[in-house]
Amino acid sequence: MxxxxxxxxxxxxxxxxxxxxxxxxxxxxxxxxxxxxxxxxxxxxxxxxxxxxxxxxxxxxxxxxxxxxxxxxxxxxxxxxxxxxxxxxxxxxxxxxxxxxxxxxxxxxxxxxxxxxxxxxxxxxxxxxxxxxxxxxxxxxxxxxxxxxxxxxxxxxxxxxxxxxxxxxxxxxxxxxxxxxxxxxxxxxxxxxxxxNSRHTNFAAKRMLRETEGMSLADALAHEHENYPGSAPDSPERIARFTRK
Missing domain, CATH: 3.90.226.10 (2-enoyl-CoA Hydratase; Chain A, domain 1)
Known part of the structure; x- marks a missing residue:
């Protein structure tokens, strides 16, 4: 083989x-x-x-x-x-x-x-x-x-x-x-x-940059607003760890 x-x-x-x-x-x-x-x-x-x-x-x-x-x-x-x-x-x-x-x-x-x-x-x-x-x-x-x-x-x-x-x-x-x-x-x-960093954030950033490539700024901002994925499930935990430092 x-x-x-x-x-x-x-x-x-x-x-x-x-x-x-x-x-x-x-x-x-x-x-x-x-x-x-x-x-x-x-x-x-x-x-x-x-x-x-x-x-x-x-x-x-x-x-x-x-x-x-x-x-x-x-x-x-x-x-x-x-x-x-x-x-x-x-x-x-x-x-x-x-x-x-x-x-x-x-x-x-x-x-x-x-x-x-x-x-x-x-x-x-x-x-x-x-x-x-x-x-x-x-x-x-x-x-x-x-x-x-x-x-x-x-x-x-x-x-x-x-x-x-x-x-x-x-x-x-x-x-x-x-x-x-x-x-x-x-x-x-x-x-x-x-x-x-947050996998949720990294994935969202990559997807959004790909989807808006070539758009005008106004169209890209509108697309970003309409398709906003929200915060990561572990965001509260990440913020809490930071504030405890």
Whole structure:
């Protein structure tokens, strides 16, 4: 039996999903997307136990992107893979992409679906669709431009040049940059900060920001008012603990 394309480990409210094809630099084939889809489906139902998700890669890098050797090998619904990435982006939980080594093309599209991108100094980012005459179909053009702006997105998409980690940070692609070897400690610290806050609040903030993206301020405020979720069930307890300090 072949090893799982993506492994899952849970600990104290944190779920870590690890791309598990290190011999292929975690190249993404249909099996990887099927595994990710299954994990996302499970996480959608785990809001009582999982408050934060980390997505990372095993071996020498995060992901080299689509498995080019498998393109067209098995016909599938063209909506499936972009649909899985969209499902990842819509998880109720905050999702952190922990990036080391290569994060190219399809791997970058995967990272862009996460709420935070944290990278160490070994990370490199690129959109190499143009090298192979391909056009991004998993959300590259839309998510990349919204994250770093249209001019910077055009430069990445039309040159296929790999950005070093510090360059990616400077243009806003990377939220936090740490020294090589320091990724685990920073991910642990960031996820602990997220998990220490109300899951109800974090989930509501993520949902509201997604639902109001692109709206005018007036429309967004009206939407927020009409869909206000109220305080968390444990809010009185949290306030009481604070006032007792």
């Amino acid at each position: 072949s090893e799982a394309r993506i492994t899952r480990e849970d600990a104290d409210g944190l779920c870590t999903l690890t791309l598990n094809r290190p011999d292929k630099l975690n190249a993404l084939d249909t099996a990887a997307f099927e595994a990710l889809d299954a994990h996302c489906a499970a996480l959608e139902q785990a809001t009582e136990t999982i408050g934060c998700v980390v997505l990372r890669g095993s071996g020498r890098g995060f992901s080299a992107g689509a498995d080019l050797g498998k393109i067209g090998a098995t016909p599938i619904d063209p909506r499936f893979k972009p649909g899985v990435i969209d499902r990842l982006s819509r998880l109720p939980q905050p999702v952190i992409a922990a990036v080391h080594g290569v994060c190219f093309t399809g791997g970058l599209e995967l990272a862009l679906a996460c709420d935070f991108i944290v990278a160490d100094a070994t990370a490199k980012f690129a959109d190499t669709h143009g090298k192979f005459g391909l056009v991004g179909a998993w959300g590259m053009g839309q998510r990349l431009s919204r994250r770093i702006g249209t001019p910077a997105a055009k430069h990445m998409m039309m040159t296929a040049r790999a950005l070093q980690a510090n360059e990616a940070r400077d243009i806003g692609l990377v939220d936090m940059l740490v020294e090589a070897g320091g990724l685990d400690a920073v991910i642990a610290s960031l996820s602990a900060e997220i998990l220490a």
